[in-house]
Amino acid sequence: MNAPDGASRDYLIGIDAGHTVIKAAVFDVRGAEIGRGARPTATFSLHPRWQERDMDVVWQSAAGAIADALVDAGISGRQVAAVGIGAHGDGLYLVDADRRPVRAAILATDTRAAAYSERWNTGAVADELISITGQVPAPYSPPATLNWLRDNEPENFARAAHMLFCKDWLRLQLTGEVATDPTEAAAGFCDVRARAWSARATEICGLADAAHLLPPILDSGAIAGHVTEEAAAVTTLAVGTPVITGSHDVHAAALGIGALTPGSVSAILGTFNINQLVTTEALPSWQWQARGSLAPDRFLVMSTSPAGATAVDWVRQVTAQPSGLVADAVSAALADRDGVGVHEDDPYFLPFVYGTMLSPAIRGAFTGLGSWHGPTDLLRAGLEGVVFTHRYHLEALRGAGPIDVRPVRLSGGGTRSEEWTQLFADATGLSVQVTDAVESGARGSAMLAGVGVGLFVDVDQAARACVTVVRTQHPRADRKALLDRRYLQWSRIAAALQSAAS
Known part of the structure; x- marks a missing residue:
């Protein structure tokens, strides 16, 4: 696969953004890891049950991990065919109309909103939610955390323009584009079979007034955007490199193994x-x-x-x-x-x-x-x-x-x-x-990126080729x-x- 400038693009980058460390790895088209970078990203707890982290630090860590992985692999950003992203699911990464963080990210280990999820855990309400979304919202899921935010931080709730997940925030920084994918949308408000937002699920969870926060849902392997000049400057990726929508890390890990x-x-x-x-x-x-x-x-x-x-x-x-x-x-x-x-x-x-x-x-x-x-x-x-x-x-x-x-x-x-x-x-x-797979989440994300740009026919061929x-x-x-x-x-x-x- 060749870039417009004639460079041979024979490598894929997979990002795996966990709760404490963000890893990036470079893979060849056989799934062999040839370079890796990792940067910590601190988690803090201001109150009991709270688990948060600074969204800008998350991006800085990811950008540094990408640059480190390219150096470790001994290749340039011009040789990368595509970037795939997997990250911890659930939680809440809110941005405003200028696409800047509204507040610190709420993580999937945060349980401050437990009382809200308990409201939906019994009876006909739970049955209907399960039938639509495939689950009852957990304390760390967007239905619960958004309810908590509206009731406890109304100014931040009012400022929010887009509800994102961790990998969506990183892709926004890489490409300037807002979106999510079906694996993450399924954390709340999503019709799990139709792979589309459900107005009824949003209503049941008492968040009809938050429907405008829900981002477009793109296929996990779709090209969701391309690396911007700003992102290229801090990651050393080439401007215009395709970036795949990506997925919740557990799905990427399943593919990676x-x-x-x-x-x-x-x-x-x-x-x-x-x-x-x-x-x-x-x-x-x-x-x-x-x-x-x-x-x-x-x-x-x-x-x-x-x-x-x-x-x-x-x-x-x-x-x-x-x-x-x-x-x-x-x-x-x-x-x-x-x-x-x-x-x-x-x-x-x-x-x-x-x-x-x-x-x-x-x-x-x-x-x-x-x-x-x-x-x-x-x-x-x-x-x-x-x-x-x-x-x-x-x-x-x-x-x-x-x-x-x-x-x-x-x-x-x-x-x-x-x-x-x-x-x-x-x-x-x-x-x-x-x-x-040394880094199964990163490899799965890279394999999905390979599917997105046509290096693999589908996820099954990618698994046969790489695992x-x-x-x-x-x-x-x-x-x-x-x-x-x-x-x-x-x-x-x-x-x-x-x-x-x-």
């Missing part, structure tokens, strides 16, 4: 606890979210919660261990003592320090502590608690279709530890696979009885705390 064909099951050991099954129908249910995916005939049926790998990072922080999901430390915790991982007398951890999928909601907790337990035991409990939460979600997905026909494809930082992915297999009773399985792990029969007992006890502890909270 080759788990986007109907019947595929995948899980992300990352910030959120993500578990998803690809279907050809929306399948509305209280037990999961049904969201339109990257292909027009597919949906991701997702069972999720904020109880992901960041809860393990929190355990490391409060026990004065180095923070971050360092694979060696994770592996060492699971191999402690006699190398078999979790033991009968280990403590339990409910990893709900950033929120939960349970109703009534409960917070995080350690139980079963003994005087002989130390920081490593608490870390091991954290790793087990996150995996047990995955099991909870995967069992919920059985109502949408079989989840054990093929191995579960895993992605996220947790996959760097073979011990943790083995615990995942042992605790869920499911075989798992890890692919060659290789490097590790398969099966559940060990000798661990089943112990982990089944511990999961049952873990579930009972959660239920007991719910009873006390109700």
Whole structure:
């Protein structure tokens, strides 16, 4: 593929904007990563339950990560065929008529608007919302956060001109264009089957006066704009480089590990606890979210919660261990003592320090502590608690279709530890696979960009061309009885705390 100036454009850039780090990577057309950049972007909390970050810092971090990735790859921006963007979903990135931030972004780990989502959780209202949108809005979704904003920051609500998601904000900075895609629109107000905004859903959520905020919905793989002179100056991309609409990062990650064909099951050991099954129908249910995916005939049926790998990072922080999901430390915790991982007398951890999928909601907790337990035991409990939460979600997905026909494809930082992915297999009773994707979200975004500019026919061809399985792990029969007992006890502890909270 050649640019108008004659340069050969043989590379794709994928951006993966998470809650704490924004990564950009350069890939060739076989999906091999040849360069990477990463920049932190700080999260702050002004009040309990709040999680925010500065939108300009988000863009500066993304621009720096892109420039770093090009340097690391040893190529110029003129050799990039297209840019794809994936980012954390939900949350709220508001801009005014001048396309400048109205306020700090509200993140998907923010639960200030829980009282609003609870209004829609029961009875006919919930049934109608599920039938239209495929889900009941969560506290961190736009229906809840916009209601909170109108009631608590009316001046900011009045100033807002466009409701965006994280990847939409980054694309706005790259191209000057406002839009979103079906995977993000499905977070609220969207008819999940029609892939269009629903006036009825907006009305049910009490936000008919916010309909003007909803951006155009473009296909995830459509060319949504081109790199501007201003963006080129800070990213070193070439002016005019196509930028794809992009998607919610979980959809990009599923593509990046080759788990986007109907019947595929995948899980992300990352910030959120993500578990998803690809279907050809929306399948509305209280037990999961049904969201339109990257292909027009597919949906991701997702069972999720904020109880992901960041809860393990929190355990490391409060026990004065180095923070971050360092694979060696994770592996060492699971191999402690006699190398078999979790033991009968280990403590339990409910990893709900950033929120939960349970109703009534409960917070995080350690139980079963003994005087002989130390920081490593608490870390091991954290790793087990996150995996047990995955099991909870995967069992919920059985109502949408079989989840054990093929191995579960895993992605996220947790996959760097073979011990943790083995615990995942042992605790869920499911075989798992890890692919060659180091940055699955970034690679999926780049693959989608390749589809958008015609380097791949569709997402399935992109997956066949780019993804290789490097590790398969099966559940060990000798661990089943112990982990089944511990999961049952873990579930009972959660239920007991719910009873006390109700």
